[in-house]
Amino acid sequence: MTGLEIWLLAIGLAMDCFAVSIASGIILKRVQLRPMLIMALAFGFFQALMPLLGWIGASFFSHLIESIDHWVAFAILAFLGGRMVMESFKDEGCRHEFDPTSLKVVSALAVATSIDALAVGISFAFLGVRNFAAILPPIGIIGFVSFALSFIGLMFGIRFGCGIARKLRAELWGGIILIIIGTKILIEHLFLS
Numbered sequence: 001m002t003g004l005e006i007w008l009l010a011i012g013l014a015m016d017c018f019a020v021s022i023a024s025g026i027i028l029k030r031v032q033l034r035p036m037l038i039m040a041l042a043f044g045f046f047q048a049l050m051p052l053l054g055w056i057g058a059s060f061f062s063h064l065i066e067s068i069d070h071w072v073a074f075a076i077l078a079f080l081g082g083r084m085v086m087e088s089f090k091d092e093g094c095r096h097e098f099d100p101t102s103l104k105v106v107s108a109l110a111v112a113t114s115i116d117a118l119a120v121g122i123s124f125a126f127l128g129v130r131n132f133a134a135i136l137p138p139i140g141i142i143g144f145v146s147f148a149l150s151f152i153g154l155m156f157g158i159r160f161g162c163g164i165a166r167k168l169r170a171e172l173w174g175g176i177i178l179i180i181i182g183t184k185i186l187i188e189h190l191f192l193s
Contacts, residue, residue: 015174025157054121077182140156
């Protein structure tokens with residue numbers, strides 16, 4: 001993957017964090033630096049940790065499916081992207097029943113929003129990322145982008161409320177980005193290899 005693709009992948013993965021952060025900002029109603037930093041750091045940490053764990057797990061058996069690794073990477077990214085696109089059309093309204101200042105809630109949200117990143121880590125192994133030094137830049141970028149977009153999402157939610165969440169369609173755009181990257185991987189392997 002190129003640097004641009006990794007940044008776009010990071011943005012696509014961070015859209016769930018961004019959407020949850022907007023909802024959390026709506027609930028917070030005012031800037032509360034400590035819970036906001038805790039949430040953004042938790043989202044960034046888990047978004048970076050999950051691809052690492054997925055990569056470690058898949059690295060042990062990626063050599064067994066080298067001939068179809070591009071199909072696996074495409075399937076994972078297309079599935080995740082398609083799911084995000086479908087979820088973006090659900091009308092959930094603005095009522096949210098969780099406490100964004102609770103460490104337990106923040107931890108659960110961070111893990112829940114980072115499950116997709118675990119699958120992306122698996123696709124990194126199938127795309128030929130073979131050593132720890134090669135996985136560090138992508139997971140660092142994913143963690144940083146998730147942290148930044150989570151913090152921005154919190155500020156958006158506080159400032160603009162519910163209206164902005166619907167207008168941005170973060171999950172829709174994140175899903176489209178993942179589908180495009182998966183399609184590009186498949187096309188490159190089928191026609192350019």
